[in-house]
Amino acid sequence: MTKRRLIILVFFIASFAMNGLQAGEKIKVLVADGPQRAHKYQETTPALIRLLEDASRFEVDHSHSSLESVEDGSYRPDFSDYDVVVMNEGFGAADWPEATQRDFEDYMANGGGMVSVHAANNCWPDWKEYNKMTGIGGWSGRNEMSGPYLYINDDGEIVRDTSPGRGGSHGPQHEFEIVVRDQEHPIMKGLPPTFMHGPDELYDRLRGPAENVTILATAYSSEDKKGTGRHEPALMTITYGEGRIFHTILGHHVAQIEEGSFVTTFLRGTEWAATGDVTIPVPADFPN
Numbered sequence: 001m002t003k004r005r006l007i008i009l010v011f012f013i014a015s016f017a018m019n020g021l022q023a024g025e026k027i028k029v030l031v032a033d034g035p036q037r038a039h040k041y042q043e044t045t046p047a048l049i050r051l052l053e054d055a056s057r058f059e060v061d062h063s064h065s066s067l068e069s070v071e072d073g074s075y076r077p078d079f080s081d082y083d084v085v086v087m088n089e090g091f092g093a094a095d096w097p098e099a100t101q102r103d104f105e106d107y108m109a110n111g112g113g114m115v116s117v118h119a120a121n122n123c124w125p126d127w128k129e130y131n132k133m134t135g136i137g138g139w140s141g142r143n144e145m146s147g148p149y150l151y152i153n154d155d156g157e158i159v160r161d162t163s164p165g166r167g168g169s170h171g172p173q174h175e176f177e178i179v180v181r182d183q184e185h186p187i188m189k190g191l192p193p194t195f196m197h198g199p200d201e202l203y204d205r206l207r208g209p210a211e212n213v214t215i216l217a218t219a220y221s222s223e224d225k226k227g228t229g230r231h232e233p234a235l236m237t238i239t240y241g242e243g244r245i246f247h248t249i250l251g252h253h254v255a256q257i258e259e260g261s262f263v264t265t266f267l268r269g270t271e272w273a274a275t276g277d278v279t280i281p282v283p284a285d286f287p288n
């Protein structure tokens, strides 16, 4: 081996070691779901697992917080076995046991990864730390006590609006444009400045602690579609201690999850939440 090749090899190994992953090692993902209302996790969880497995960058486990296991406290996955937890919990999910909540907070604060998919920002309005991780959320009684509305105005300024009112709503499903707001972020690099998604639910009026949030992309919530007339956050990252979160409002059901716009942003967002870096390419025909 020449000296030059050796240097390249050492550099290559070092760049993986920085992420806590060995060269060629797969990212370990836990997809977490549980009983909920309004969304068919029994169908969307297998769809999310399929996407991750097809990308061949991930090794996936599934964890289900059954009602019995949260009530008797036996629901206690070992989060430290995973590089990232994909939350497919949703509206009406039962609270995780206290000890499991503390485990998850420690895991995230110490550099864990989380992906919040669509309705995962609907559950657990009273779990303070979880709401810091999602940044903003909706429904389940969220209001001005949950924190400000977060959106971007027509001048491109980020607004934290503390006015009173419900958190979370959406009009009828329709196709909408996603506008990239941070072209240089690793998740967004190489994506076109705008692209279409849907028909899907365009979540608006989300509110929460809204701390340490980077808005990667917005969707305009049109008043014609019973929306707010605001540019609503559609893709975000949040930091929580040393932990990284990717938050997508997209993906109501299987058809929406299988759209190219969801697939690419979800896979790249999951990789980033796990490692802080993105190697999964943007397909040439994105978002088709």
Ligand code: ZN
Pocket: 039, 118, 119, 201, 251, 252, 253
């Ligand atoms: Zn939905």
